[in-house]
Amino acid sequence: MSGYGLxxxxxxxxxxxxxxxxxxxxxxxxxxxVAPGCRGHRPRADPQRAVKExxxxxxxxxxxxxxxLRPPSVLLATVRYLASEVVERTDASRAEVASFVADxxxxxxxxxxxxxxxDVEAALVLEAxxxxxxxxxxxxxxxxxxxxxxxxLLQAQVQEGFGSLRRCYALGAGPYPRQATFQGLxxxxxxxxVEALHEILQLPTALRSRPALRTALAVDSAFxxxxxxxxxRLLRTLPYLQSCAVQCHVxxxxxxxxxRLARALSTPKGQTLPLGFMVHLLALDGPKEARDLCQAxxxxxxxxxxxxxxxxxxxxxxxPPAGTCQALVGNKLGGRTLEEVVTAEEEDEAVxxxxxAA
Numbered sequence: 001m002s003g004y005g006l007x008x009x010x011x012x013x014x015x016x017x018x019x020x021x022x023x024x025x026x027x028x029x030x031x032x033x034v035a036p037g038c039r040g041h042r043p044r045a046d047p048q049r050a051v052k053e054x055x056x057x058x059x060x061x062x063x064x065x066x067x068x069l070r071p072p073s074v075l076l077a078t079v080r081y082l083a084s085e086v087v088e089r090t091d092a093s094r095a096e097v098a099s100f101v102a103d104x105x106x107x108x109x110x111x112x113x114x115x116x117x118x119d120v121e122a123a124l125v126l127e128a129x130x131x132x133x134x135x136x137x138x139x140x141x142x143x144x145x146x147x148x149x150x151x152x153l154l155q156a157q158v159q160e161g162f163g164s165l166r167r168c169y170a171l172g173a174g175p176y177p178r179q180a181t182f183q184g185l186x187x188x189x190x191x192x193x194v195e196a197l198h199e200i201l202q203l204p205t206a207l208r209s210r211p212a213l214r215t216a217l218a219v220d221s222a223f224x225x226x227x228x229x230x231x232x233r234l235l236r237t238l239p240y241l242q243s244c245a246v247q248c249h250v251x252x253x254x255x256x257x258x259x260r261l262a263r264a265l266s267t268p269k270g271q272t273l274p275l276g277f278m279v280h281l282l283a284l285d286g287p288k289e290a291r292d293l294c295q296a297x298x299x300x301x302x303x304x305x306x307x308x309x310x311x312x313x314x315x316x317x318x319x320p321p322a323g324t325c326q327a328l329v330g331n332k333l334g335g336r337t338l339e340e341v342v343t344a345e346e347e348d349e350a351v352x353x354x355x356x357a358a
Contacts, residue, residue, distance in 0.1 A: 006116035009069030014078045015050040016068050023053070030100055032086060049085075051078060054107040063114065072121040075108050079128040084339040087136060098140045098149040102157050105129045109164055119172025126168055127178055130161040131241055131342045134185065138244035138329055162186045166199075180207055181241075184216035188238075188245040191223050212242075219246065228257040232283045240332040240341055247329050251320035254282045258297055262314035270310040272302050285326045296321050 013020075015033075023029050024045050035046035052070065070078065082101050089097060108129050112122055137154050166186065169179050183200060190196035197220060200213070207213065215234065222231035231253060235246065265271045275290040284290050287304070294307040298315035302308050324330070333341070 006114070007063075007066040007069065008117070009071040009074070009111060009115050010066045011068060011070045012074060013047055013050075014070070014074065014081060015045070015047070015052040016070075017047075018068065019052060020045040020047065020050050023050075028053075032089070032092070032100055051082065051104040052107045052111070054103050054110060057110070057114075066115075069115050070108075070111050071115070072112065072117045072125050075111060075125045076128060078108060079105070079125065079132055080339055080343065083128075083132045083135075083342045084337060087132065087139075087338050093148075094136075094140050095149040098136045098154065101136050102133060102149070102154055105133050105161075106157060109161065113164070119168060120174065120176070123165065123168050123172070123174075123176050123179075126161065126165040127182055128342050130158070130165055130182065130185075132338065133158055133161055134189070134241060134244045135338055135341070138247045138325075158189065162189070180210035180212045183207065184212040185242060185245045187213075187216040187220055188242055189248070191220055191246060191249045216242070223249065223253060226256060226260060228253070228260070228281060232281065235328055236283055238328075238332075240329070240334075240336075243325075243329040243332055247322075247325055250325060250328060251322040254284075254293060254323070255297070255316065255320035257282060258293065258299075259314065259316070262297075262299070262309055265309040266311040266314065267309070268311050270300075270308040272306040272308050275305055275307060278307065283328050285324050289323055293321055293323070 024043070027043070029043055029045055029050070033045055033050040034043040035049070038044040038046075082104060086101055087097060108125065112125055117125075133154075137158060140149055140151075140154070162182075162185075165182060169176055169183075183203060187196055187200050200208070200217070203213075208217070215238070219231065219234045219238070221227075222234060235243070235250070238246065261273070265273065275287045275294075278284065278290040278294070279287060282290075282293075284293065290307070291301060291304070294301065296317075298313045300308045300310065300313065
């Protein structure tokens with residue numbers, strides 16, 4: 001991230017005063033940024049809440065002066081503020097939160113790219129920003145596709161975040177204590193991608209031997225092989241951030257497992273399977289979610305406790321149900337705040353080493 005001739009930011013606020021004043025005048029303040037008691041005709045920006053918004057750099061546009069750029073320490077504080085004060089808001093929809101946070105994190109990455117930050121401090125900012133974005137996207141889920149948060153744009157921003165961070169790792173000397181964790185997150189987010197696996201396999205052997213990356217490689221292998229039992233056993237053991245990264249693939253993995261069961265068990269008269277077995281095998285959040293999954297794929301139920309595999313009944317329509325993923329994701333915070341997860345030290349040793357294949 002460092003570069004010759006690039007300025008170092010000097011703005012000590014999360015949003016430069018000039019931008020706050022301009023957005024006040026143009027009435028473009030987000031309600032998360034308005035000072036308490038000033039939401040009437042002329043809302044005022046709260047310097048402790050206003051966060052610099054993303055502005056696309058135009059061709060030929062003058063590079064912003066250092067006074068408009070936040071140094072890495074302020075950028076990191078901004079990310080922590082978003083994690084602690086915005087992501088956890090209960091007075092806004094998850095879609096509204098995701099839209100606001102994603103835009104402000106994009107501005108964080110742009111500020112970082114426009115100045116001569118050191119590689120290690122740049123990596124700290126990029127890691128924190130990516131961790132917050134992964135958590136926000138995971139909390140959003142698939143049900144708000146038509147809300148203020150555009151799922152495709154969010155996905156593109158996650159990939160941009162990985163790209164910026166991995167370039168920082170590649171070009172700098174480090175040390176980067178959490179590199180194995182975030183390289184593993186990259187593979188988990190791109191589960192099943194030949195390109196992503198190839199990039200990970202090009203990393204130094206010493207880095208690939210770290211527990212976080214070994215576990216990510218094991219999850220990717222189980223996903224590719226269709227080894228349902230091993231895949232969901234591994235997914236249960238993943239820490240919170242890794243679970244957020246892989247959540248977008250859970251629905252597809254469950255659909256694939258259900259299709260394999262249907263091929264193996266379907267008969268003209270029908271074979272039954274306890275829903276409790278499905279809950280355990282696919283790490284579902286209870287019998288109701290198992291019933292909903294089966295019915296979404298055309299499989300009839302025998303009462304409330306068993307599913308019937310009848311030949312010709314299994315169908316796939318639209319995207320696979322994503323489920324609530326409380327067991328696989330939501331419950332793994334374990335009483336910690338998102339800010340604590342984002343600012344955690346090296347977590348590799350907390351990741352269980354993969355066991356032999358089932």
